[in-house]
Structure formats: C-alpha cells, structure tokens
Amino acid sequence: MRAGHADRDRTLDVLKAAFAEGRLTVQEYEQRHEAVAAAQTYGQLAVLVADLPSGPMTAPSPTVATPVPATFMPVPPPPQARQTNVLAVVSLVAGLVGLSAPAVVTGHIARAEIRRRNMDGDWAAVLGLVIGYLGCAFWTLMILIGLA
Known part of the structure; x- marks a missing residue:
C-alpha cells in the first residue's frame, strides 16, 4: 500500500525521537531520513523503524488522531487537588x-x-x-x- 506525506511525517517523528534518545547515530539518522523521503510504501517505512520502539502503522487507520506515536507523547502531570476554602x-x-x-x-x-x-x-x-x-x-x- 502506498504511503502518504502524513505517514512519512510519523516515521520521521519516530526517527527524531530515537535520535534524541540516543538510539541512532548521526549517520544512521541521516541515512534513514533520506530513505524516508524516497519511500513509497508502508513496507519501506516499516523497515526503516523496525528496530526502534515504535514504528509507522502497517495500514492506514482513521481512528488515529495524533501524528506522533503514543510512545513519544509527553506524560501529563498528575492532577492536583484543589484547596478547600x-x-x-x-x-x-x-x-x-x-x-x-x-x-x-x-x-x-x-x-x-x-x-x-x-x-x-x-x-x-x-x-x-x-x-x-x-x-x-x-x-x-x-x-x-x-x-x-
């Protein structure tokens, strides 16, 4: 199945997060970044992030609303109790x-x-x-x- 721009963007987000966490070297990141730009299918994108904690979807899903995988989303702060007057x-x-x-x-x-x-x-x-x-x-x- 052909990949779209949003799929490439999600894959780049995974690569950026992996690079920021120290999972990829500069050379690996640059090589994979170029390969993402040239990728035309989901399979090609999946291969580029298969060894990372989270990759692109195997098929398009209309229920996904966030462009960044949940693995890399910031943890929300715990709710604080309000003080009683x-x-x-x-x-x-x-x-x-x-x-x-x-x-x-x-x-x-x-x-x-x-x-x-x-x-x-x-x-x-x-x-x-x-x-x-x-x-x-x-x-x-x-x-x-x-x-x-």
Whole structure:
C-alpha cells in the first residue's frame, strides 16, 4: 500500500525521537531520513523503524488522531487537588451552631474567594448560607411574634 506525506511525517517523528534518545547515530539518522523521503510504501517505512520502539502503522487507520506515536507523547502531570476554602467551612459551622449572621457573611465572602481562586468548598459555603438565612428568618419571626 502506498504511503502518504502524513505517514512519512510519523516515521520521521519516530526517527527524531530515537535520535534524541540516543538510539541512532548521526549517520544512521541521516541515512534513514533520506530513505524516508524516497519511500513509497508502508513496507519501506516499516523497515526503516523496525528496530526502534515504535514504528509507522502497517495500514492506514482513521481512528488515529495524533501524528506522533503514543510512545513519544509527553506524560501529563498528575492532577492536583484543589484547596478547600476555610471561610466556607467556617460558614457551615457557624450556621450549624446557630450563629446566623456570621454564617451569611462568611458564606458570601467564601463564595467570592472560591470563584476568584478556583477553590473547593462551594457546597459548604452554600449550605452555610442556607442555614444562616433560615436562622435569620427564624429569629426575625420570633422577634416579631414577641412584639405582637
């Protein structure tokens, strides 16, 4: 089967990576580079990288989206855990203890910080706000009933 420009480019990527890793000398790399330019079939390309860790595909595949073999792709960094906002936890605790006004104030401040700094703990801030507002409504109702 005839090879296309993209196939030659993938083969060159394998050769470049092998040269960078010290698997090929300068002369070997230059000889294979010239041979890739002259290659017309998949078989000719496969022979040029057969002794390397990764070579070109044996047949075209529409599912391959990356021009570089997965062997030579950089390793993604591990995901880092986001820090939990302290004021969100303070808002939740204040709401649960019965300190309604501080729960509302710290909840709003915490939500603003969470959005600005991309932090975790929004659920705690929202729950603190809900409990704080319910507490404020309860105490307002108690005061109004007491005055009547």
